Amino acid sequence: MNAAAFLRRLAGRPWLWAYVAAIAVWLVTILFTGGRGAGEVLTAAFTFATFSVIVGIGQMYVVTLGPGNVDLSIPATITLAGAVATKIMDTQDGMILAGLLVAIACGAAVGIVNYALIWLLRIPPIIATLSSSFLIQSAAIAYGRGIRIKPPPMLADFTTAQLFGMPVLAICIIVLAAVMELVLRRTLYGRWVTAIGQNIRAARLAGIDVGRTRFAAYVMSAVFAGLCGYLLSGFSGGSSLSMGEEYLLTSIALVVIGGSSVAGGNSNVPGLWGAALFLFLVVTMLNTYGFGAGMRYLATGLIIIAVIVAASARRPAR
């Protein structure tokens, strides 16, 4: 294959633009410092992008299920899982695994509740997950009352460890993302999810078990949120009631900026990393240049729109 053909194929990838944008923003950032701290900025970007990617993967699977499917309970689940896990672990290294299991169990429980609302009560997913997020947030408050317990030292060390400037956790999540991309493209489950997202009726008539597939996606999303809560509380020195807040918009933004279709049926995992790095780097760039809050919001919004316009194809002329 010659270079031109390769480039053309690359340009056809929907996730390309997220990476292009991330790199551009990074270059603009280090332009300010004259190249100083270029590596450190990337390290920080990978560190924090990791957490968004974890929830982004789950959100992406849900969004792939088709229009109207979205998980708004991710922030509350992060908070609940973080609170429960840190309390169970109670700073003891020996309980790390137990904490992980509990966080995942929290996620699974939330996922089951979400899908029960969607399926049994036929509540549109947006509202079902929004309502359950209120309940989960209350549960987190009632359970922990915002009291912040330190994570076990080993967990804290693991979540902040670096290997040649690359966060170990980021490496793990890159592997996880690769696996999830494989699941999406090359397994039955992935095909089912994409089929349902395109045409749920046709999927049913093609013999796909629509109910179970959707169920699994919602549970997966919540489990990843639980995992994120667990790791995040390890990373930032304990859980707090507001720790999930920013992941509501972030998880959705990741999916769409990463080039997945919001109408469902067409998604990709690599874009999540690109978008996560991009979103972090945008804030960093604007902070570095010393923009005030108003200008920062304004610029963030315009940059997001610019990226999406650049990545779009013009509607074919008739």
Next chain:
Amino acid sequence: MPVGAPIIRLEDVRKSFGAVRALQGVDLACHPGECIGLVGHNGAGKSTLMNLLAGVFGAEGRMLIDGIESAGPHTIATAKANGIRCVFQELSLCPNLTVAENARVMHRALSGFGWRGRAGRLIVEQLDQVFPNHGIGPGDIVGDLPIARRQMVEIARAFTVTDAPARLVILDEPTSSLDAHLASQLLAYVRRFVAEGGCVVLISHLLGEILAAADRVIVMKDGRVVAERPAAEFTRTSLVAAMGTVAHEEAGTRDMAAGRRQGAPRIRARARTGGNELVAHRGEIVGLAGLGGQGQSEMLIRIFDAARHRAPGITVEGGSALVAGDRQTDGVFPLWSIAENITITSLKRLRSGILIDRDKTDAMADDWRSRIGIRTPDMHNPILSLSGGNQQKALFARALGSTAETVLMDDPMRGVDIGTKQEVYGMIRAEAERGRTFLWYTTEMDELKHCDHVYVFRDHRIVADLTRGELTEERVLHASFEDVA
């Protein structure tokens, strides 16, 4: 036969979609007072040609309206202003609107105070003319109507007149979802419309319709016109021959003696509202007949579901696959390639380890491309790049390629050309011989002849059970209409 100057005339038009050359130099003239029958295999370029006339997209070549080449591009608006109407192959109504509102969407003139009433009267009067006793109200929401009625509304809408006249009406497979009764009503109206000086282009894969209604028949093949003669000069056989398919029509009628099978049935099902029981055995082809929308599709879907989850009153053994007729809503996955669309139900077999094996899926797709003759250079092309009939073939390939013992077919030949039909009939027979069971809902008498026995539906229940020997059009019609039964 052509009378008067042509309304529209195309000279040497060409159209390509990427690598696909859909039209490769076509001439066409439509005169007032004639009905042109347009036939050709799936993907021959018929719909593309009609889209051109309707102004959906432009093309190379000359286009003259009333003898004058238009200055600007030919758009939907200019086509409409010149009285060119089109009933597209895929549904072009808004399902969320009422019948009257859909009429309004078509006519800019229907505005201002009291437009609702005017729109409703307009469409209902037209429906009365085309399909007497249609039973459709102006306030019905289109999405609630069964597909046949939706098609009726769309057809009637094309003939309605407000400010611009209706001079040329294009009907692209208008009868694909209509039963025989409604189809004959439509054809009768077409003759009346033509007699009053209008022009109709009728596209259909049912050659009987073409021969009955058309004055002139144009045969297309691979983007070219290959034959054009008055309809009277064609017979069914010569028409088939002109399309380039070998006519082996009545070739393999099934062994008459086969009769009713014995032994344990593979399917037993009873309609929710009672009536006779449906029974199908291994190796049987069972027809579901009756007028459109009498509960046949519903029965198929219930049987389909019962193969997966337990359902009261239905037993199914050995898995089932379904070929949908309404491919837009029940069949295709629009973002996927043809290969992905075909292999979706067979993926379990096409894995190595837990991962789907690309080589295996490609092999299956290519195998079916040749077996069922899907016209595409590459099975990795998007499914929507296929012509309607070819999409339908892909759905057939999906079901036949699966391991399911029972294949349920919901009026599956909609838009499939006659050559392919013959091949598919052959395939169905061969598969039945090997032990597969087919349940086949169709409104075509010709297709019922391929069945071992036929259940006639009326009002969501089975009212007659005819064996192959007993099957005649008369008896099916009798059973279909209450008063006669």
Next chain:
Amino acid sequence: MTGTSFARNLRMLLPAISLVVLLVAIYALQPRAISYVGFNLMLNLAIPIALATIAQMCVITVNDLDLSIGTYVGFVACVGATMLTGGVAALPLVKDLQASGALPAVLPWIMQTPLAGVVVLAFGILVYAALGALIHWRNLPSIVVTLGMSFVWLGLSVLILPVPGGQAPAWIRQMMTLKPAFIPFPIIAAIVIAVIAHILLMRTSYGAVLRGAGGNPKAIERAGWSLLRVKAAMFALAGFFGMLAGLSLVGLTTSGDANIALRYTLLSIAGVILGGGEFVGGRISPVGAVMGAATLTLAGSMLSFMRISPDWQIGAQGAILIVVLAARTLIDRAERNR
């Protein structure tokens, strides 16, 4: 046919039924709430929500979603509390400049006229229309574009009003605190909003085209309409109703705040769905949407009357949403099984 249309009618009545049930429950808990004063207090904040819901509904009609409506309403409120009252001169930035002596203490007429506010608000609607056009032209996912816009509006609000403040124009304030005889103002307002939106979208002839574009855009295009224009019109309409939401809100709160209405984004979506609308396919109900907004507001009141333990007060809001929607499903299902 009559079966489906009966079910449809019942589904259309559901928002009204849930509203009535809620009112009964409120009456049981706090009888004095069902009074002139009570309705005024319980429902006046439902007016901006109802308007925002209608705005959201316009966008949902053409199969898009507006994630920026909350910040846009906030933006309008900020403009309303500053430029619409005192023109450019009312901006904190300008006041700072005056204080530091960069600008004279007495500003020319042109900087004091509220016309500046009108211009900015018109600009907002224009931006909305342009967004609709852009989304269609470049075939963009509306969620991302409006997500981006939500930051843009928030940024503009913070630039206009770095800290909450300003003052609502007196005429808006007066209008929002009207005390007509017999019928409380919020109820009259709700009815007016519902009727206008209903006529605009459900009864006019162009309204049919607009809704049709949600049901089957291709069909609308093939009938010779410009989808670009349809999208732009729907978004402009959303911008217009969003503007009304912002103005009525600032009339109630008396001053602006950039973060004032972030919640409206989700509330408005919930309102549309509660009112019987659907995310895709152009199936909407303006009257239902207004009732949905009222239901959401009253649900809040009921919760506060119930006096739940503080830990679970947040959760109770979720529970009530679930109950209302579940009731809808149950009625729906009972109907189908009949």
Next chain:
Amino acid sequence: DTKDKKIALSNNYAGNSWRQAMLRSWDKVTKPAVTAGIVAAADPFTTAENQVTEQAAQIQNLVLQGYNAIVINAASPDALNGAVKEACDAGVTVVSFDGIVTEPCAWRIAVNFKQMGKDEISFLKEKFPSGGNVLEIRGLAGVFVDDEISKGIHEGVAENPQFKIVGSVHGDWDQAKAQAAVAGILPSLPDDIVAVVTQGGDGYGAAQAFKAAGRKIPTIIMGNRQDELAWWKEQKDANGYETYSASIAPGVSTLAFWVAQQILDGKEVPKDLVVPFLRVDQAGLDKALETTEKGGVANVEYTAEDAQKVVDAAAKK
């Protein structure tokens, strides 16, 4: 006599440890007061989301329920004025604290947030007479508290030009977010940052970010949270780390309660009351850490007498 009077707490946010401590203090003080028959009821209400509109609706509902006084921690100083006015017009006493409202009919128990910001620079002046580079962590943009504290800090810097704010990020009062923002901007900042000025509560996150970047940890002003104090003590014991910590005490809600009770009792109370913020210095660290619940916030609660003293002090002025 207020034994048949009912007081409500209208709270806009419960999603952090400070607000949780605030609610617990309210409970701790008002429950006995109700049992003792001082007031008939003292119910707390929290909105599901931190939103002005929701709180406005909540206040209107509380009016409908017949509360005699409403104690408010407001989501916005101005945007609640409409609802507060409605309440006043209905004869309800409104007392605001922490997040105060500007409607003239309401009472305000304010903390001088601006002073809080200025104090941070004063402290740094003592510690680094020659000045240096400073990083600022702000709260949520568009919120009054954020603007006030930041204004104070900038005023302080203007008066002490030896200090220079080399970077300013918004942490939205969220630990994780603050950490991310600091980590992002750090690489572009000069190496010699002497201090981080905060709005409280984000100190620990800032420290984590510095640690992760492998930088020398500067003097970080703390916000009274237990984990901050604990970290500070750790550092102090290890290398004599010096800083101070200040924040508004969550228990100010109880002061507001008593003030409302006294107003209902017919006492003459000035509309504007000021409470000092709670400050922990190097010397008081150990004691503060002892009395602060693990994972909580350093706190003081008020008695009726304390409230009386605050009122009297204000009346004298």
